[in-house]
Amino acid sequence: MSKAARQRSARERLAEERKRQAQKQQRARRLMISLSGLVIVALAVVITVYFVNKKDPNAYTGALAPTTRQSDGAILAAKPGAKAPKLELFEDFQCPICHEFENSSGSTIKRLAAEGKVNVLYYPFWLFKQQTDPIRGNSQRAANAALCAPADKWIPYHDAIYKHQPAEGSKGFSNKDLIGWAKDLGFDTPQFEQCVNGNQKQSQIDSMTNYAEQARKVTGTPTVFLNGQSLDLNSTLLNAKNLEKAILAAPPAALSTSAPSTPPSTATSPSATPKK
Amino acid sequence: MAGEMAAAGGRDGILRVVLRQQEWITLVVRLALAVILGMAGYAKFSEAEGLQKVAVSSYRILPQGMVAPVAFGLPVLEMALAALILLGFATRAMAISVGLLFVVFIAGIISVWARGLSIDCGCFGGGGLVAKGQTHYLREIFRDLGFFVLAAWLMVFPRGKLALDRWLGL
Numbered sequence: 358m359s360k361a362a363r364q365r366s367a368r369e370r371l372a373e374e375r376k377r378q379a380q381k382q383q384r385a386r387r388l389m390i391s392l393s394g395l396v397i398v399a400l401a402v403v404i405t406v407y408f409v410n411k412k413d414p415n416a417y418t419g420a421l422a423p424t425t426r427q428s429d430g431a432i433l434a435a436k437p438g439a440k441a442p443k444l445e446l447f448e449d450f451q452c453p454i455c456h457e458f459e460n461s462s463g464s465t466i467k468r469l470a471a472e473g474k475v476n477v478l479y480y481p482f483w484l485f486k487q488q489t490d491p492i493r494g495n496s497q498r499a500a501n502a503a504l505c506a507p508a509d510k511w512i513p514y515h516d517a518i519y520k521h522q523p524a525e526g527s528k529g530f531s532n533k534d535l536i537g538w539a540k541d542l543g544f545d546t547p548q549f550e551q552c553v554n555g556n557q558k559q560s561q562i563d564s565m566t567n568y569a570e571q572a573r574k575v576t577g578t579p580t581v582f583l584n585g586q587s588l589d590l591n592s593t594l595l596n597a598k599n600l601e602k603a604i605l606a607a608p609p610a611a612l613s614t615s616a617p618s619t620p621p622s623t624a625t626s627p628s629a630t631p632k633k
Numbered sequence: 634m635a636g637e638m639a640a641a642g643g644r645d646g647i648l649r650v651v652l653r654q655q656e657w658i659t660l661v662v663r664l665a666l667a668v669i670l671g672m673a674g675y676a677k678f679s680e681a682e683g684l685q686k687v688a689v690s691s692y693r694i695l696p697q698g699m700v701a702p703v704a705f706g707l708p709v710l711e712m713a714l715a716a717l718i719l720l721g722f723a724t725r726a727m728a729i730s731v732g733l734l735f736v737v738f739i740a741g742i743i744s745v746w747a748r749g750l751s752i753d754c755g756c757f758g759g760g761g762l763v764a765k766g767q768t769h770y771l772r773e774i775f776r777d778l779g780f781f782v783l784a785a786w787l788m789v790f791p792r793g794k795l796a797l798d799r800w801l802g803l
Contacts, residue, residue, distance in 0.1 A: 453687050
């Protein structure tokens with residue numbers, strides 16, 4: 358090989374080497390950029406989930422407003438003599454959004470009721486009557502047991518039922534469980550068990566469902582009326598702050614527009630009769 | 634000039650024009666995908682937390698403990714991917730991520746459909762149970778397939794105009 362040829366091949370090698378170096382750098386750069394892109398996205402997600410998840414809704418543990426059963430089976434939670442707006446809750450225990458509503462706003466409602474700032478009427482009914490089992494039966498058993506429970510245990514029992522809400526599509530709310538939760542709350546009696554096992558509140562469930570669907574035109578749950586005005590789910594019901602604002606801004610209302618004008622029963626036994 | 638060539642070369646000509654304009658097309662695709670993803674993410678993000686969770690749990694795929702993290706994380710994931718695609722940063726990696734995301738979405742909808750559930754996909758917010766006969770699975774799948782095609786374009790041609798990648802020397 359001549360000297361000139363050797364020199365040229367050395368130059369070529371050098372150039373090749375440089376080119377390879379440049380390609381390597383380019384690859385490293387591409388990798389760095391890709392990785393940092395992925396890291397940015399992952400960090401954004403992880404930080405959000407961490408902070409949103411940590412924001413635990415502090416459950417209300419204060420005193421509860423006295424609860425009494427109306428003649429139509431609805432449960433009134435009201436501080437005696439409170440001049441307050443009226444909040445009517447139409448719920449189905451199997452409805453997932455009712456559960457979310459309970460999680461996000463249940464505490465606020467309990468607190469405001471205890472403070473006498475709102476009078477709450479609970480209407481458990483059988484929205485999922487037309488659905489197939491297991492949703493249909495879950496919903497029916499829960500509504501029946503809730504109506505069997507004595508009025509003064511309504512709120513803790515109502516919370517316990519929601520806490521154990523079966524995932525949609527799986528069977529749950531067995532009578533045995535429903536009785537077990539009553540036992541946990543200390544109000545399990547033979548009458549209660551009979552009422553649960555015998556589905557004894559069916560006629561009340563029917564009249565309540567009729568009332569919700571026919572008289573109040575409730576087509577989905579949760580439906581909540583503040584002084585007769587239906588509240589928006591996304592902006593108000595699932596946003597406890599807005600719900601509180603709306604309640605505090607509403608004028609006091611008479612309690613007996615929906616139910617027949619019988620005075621609220623003060624009995625704590627499940628002795629209410631169906632409206633019809 | 635572009636029109637001239639298309640007229641002259643028939644199908645090959647059109648292909649050549651497309652390839653010549655590839656960097657502009659990539660920019661347009663990036664804008665479109667960023668707007669779609671950003672809107673989908675923001676619609677979910679701005680909803681009440683309860684609704685977000687119901688939308689996820691109605692698929693009945695994830696275990697209970699995973700519902701909340703996914704419900705809160707997914708909107709942010711979509712918005713972050715949208716932002717980086719808009720900027721043209723790590724375009725190929727982001728496009729692959731978006732593509733995978735759409736594959737997951739499509740698989741989720743097919744799974745729901747196959748199990749006979751009646752839900753709204755909650756793709757742009759909303760979601761949860763709907764009445765039987767009120768489902769739009771086929772439409773939702775084709776819409777996501779369309780979005781997947783956009784992502785696929787970016788996987789193949791990540792190099793585009795007005796991209797941070799260019800500025801960083803890619």
